[in-house]
Every structure is written in structure tokens, then in C-alpha cells.
Amino acid sequence: MDCIFCKIVAGEIPAVKVLDEEKVLAFMDINPACRGHILVVPKRHAENIFEISEADLSAVMGAVKRCAATAQEALGAEGITVLQLNGRASDQLVPHLHVHIMPRWENDGLTVSNWEMKSGDMDELQDIADRVKEHLPPS
Numbered sequence: 001m002d003c004i005f006c007k008i009v010a011g012e013i014p015a016v017k018v019l020d021e022e023k024v025l026a027f028m029d030i031n032p033a034c035r036g037h038i039l040v041v042p043k044r045h046a047e048n049i050f051e052i053s054e055a056d057l058s059a060v061m062g063a064v065k066r067c068a069a070t071a072q073e074a075l076g077a078e079g080i081t082v083l084q085l086n087g088r089a090s091d092q093l094v095p096h097l098h099v100h101i102m103p104r105w106e107n108d109g110l111t112v113s114n115w116e117m118k119s120g121d122m123d124e125l126q127d128i129a130d131r132v133k134e135h136l137p138p139s
Contacts, residue, residue: 048097082099
């Protein structure tokens, strides 16, 4: 497989590791958006949130929570941005599920979103919610 994150997990490419557990690896992003930028990946390849098993996703999110809290404390960050992208249209560049943990400070200049806050049309919101609920599998 030609997946850079799989190669990092396999030890074929070096990484500055933060956490190494049975199902999850967390390491420093070598192209950080900010100081302390960490990536958390499942060790078993899954391209996105639609392909990952529930068990692996649970392990990833548990590691995200622990790494985010620890990074915030260790770096004295005023906040943490947690970001996970799925597909090219969402700007996912590496096709291996990964979660970004980005420590944040007031006025740090990092912009994660550029969407305009505007009121949604309640009829359209209800229609979308109904369509999603129709296709939502039971838990």
C-alpha cells in the first residue's frame, strides 16, 4: 500500500510519536498549522469515517480526547481545535482517516473556517433532517 500514514504506522517512515497504542498512533504533524499540531490515526487502514470500524473509531476518539487535553495543559493553550476531514471535497489530503489536534491561542491567526453565519430556512432544515433520519441505521 502506498499510504504515507500506513508507512508511518509500520515504521517505514520516521515520526515524532506522542502516543503508540494497540489500535492508534498519534504523532506530530511535520507540516504543522500551529505549534503543537498532532495527528491521530488508526493503525488499521481506513480511508475515512465511513470505512473505519466502530472499535477503531472509538479507540481513535479516546486517544484524541487524551492527547487534546494533555496538549492543552502542556502547552498552556487557550483552546483546542479538533478537525477530521472526509474526501477531497472536504480537503482531506491523505486518504487514511486522521484527526488533527491543534492547540489554539487568542489571535493566533489560524483560520479553520470561512463560512458565513446566517439563519437557515426552517422548512429546508426540517426536510434535510427528515431525509437523513429516513436513512439513519439503528444504533
